[in-house]
Amino acid sequence: MTTSFLRRGWVMALLACLLLAPVVAIAVDDPSEMLPDPAQEQRAEAIGAQLRCLVCQNESIEDSSADLARDLRHVVREHVAKGESNRQIMDWMVNRYGNFIRLKPPLTIGTLLLWVMPLLALGIGIGVAWWTFRRPRTSTPPPLTDEERRRLSDLTRTR
Numbered sequence: 057m058t059t060s061f062l063r064r065g066w067v068m069a070l071l072a073c074l075l076l077a078p079v080v081a082i083a084v085d086d087p088s089e090m091l092p093d094p095a096q097e098q099r100a101e102a103i104g105a106q107l108r109c110l111v112c113q114n115e116s117i118e119d120s121s122a123d124l125a126r127d128l129r130h131v132v133r134e135h136v137a138k139g140e141s142n143r144q145i146m147d148w149m150v151n152r153y154g155n156f157i158r159l160k161p162p163l164t165i166g167t168l169l170l171w172v173m174p175l176l177a178l179g180i181g182i183g184v185a186w187w188t189f190r191r192p193r194t195s196t197p198p199p200l201t202d203e204e205r206r207r208l209s210d211l212t213r214t215r
Contacts (some may be wrong), residue, residue, distance in 0.1 A: 089126070091133050100136045103145055104129055108159045116159055 091097040101118055107128060117125040117132070129148075135145045145157075155161040156171035200208065 089129060089133065091137060094096070096136050097133075099142065100129070100133045103136070103142055104132050107149060108147070108151065108157050110157065146168055 091100060104118035105116045107117045107124040109115045109117050109122055109128075111121045111122040111124050115125075119209045132145060132149075133149065140148075149157050155164075156165075161167055
């Protein structure tokens with residue numbers, strides 16, 4: 057019984073993917089969004105493919121159907137229609153939203169630290185563990201003095 061349920065689950069998931077794939081693949085919701093000049097539209101799509109959707113975060117604004125992505129596509133197309141260069145448009149977006157809007161942010165000290173810190177933490181952890189386990193174990197405590205033996209004997213004597 058569970059295998060037929062699992063098979064039905066897989067079939068339903070496959071059907072959902074097939075039915076939703078065209079919706080996800082076509083991000084431009086309205087053909088009026090597109091620029092009349094095919095060269096400009098192609099440029100706008102290339103720029104939009106480099107910009108992160110701030111809602112979806114792992115999709116470009118060209119792939120996302122979120123309202124904010126649609127607004128950002130519109131802004132990109134406005135800048136392209138004005139004749140601004142790709143660099144000017146990207147700079148405008150980065151100035152407005154920060155480097156996070158780029159799907160591939162430039163290598164800076166901050167991004168370098170972001171990638172290096174886990175390795176550094178792992179190295180420090182291994183170093184502390186090695187240093188802790190390599191220290192010599194404390195040997196047996198020194199023998200009791202005569203005074204300590206007498207006191208111990210007094211404390212443990214049964215009455």
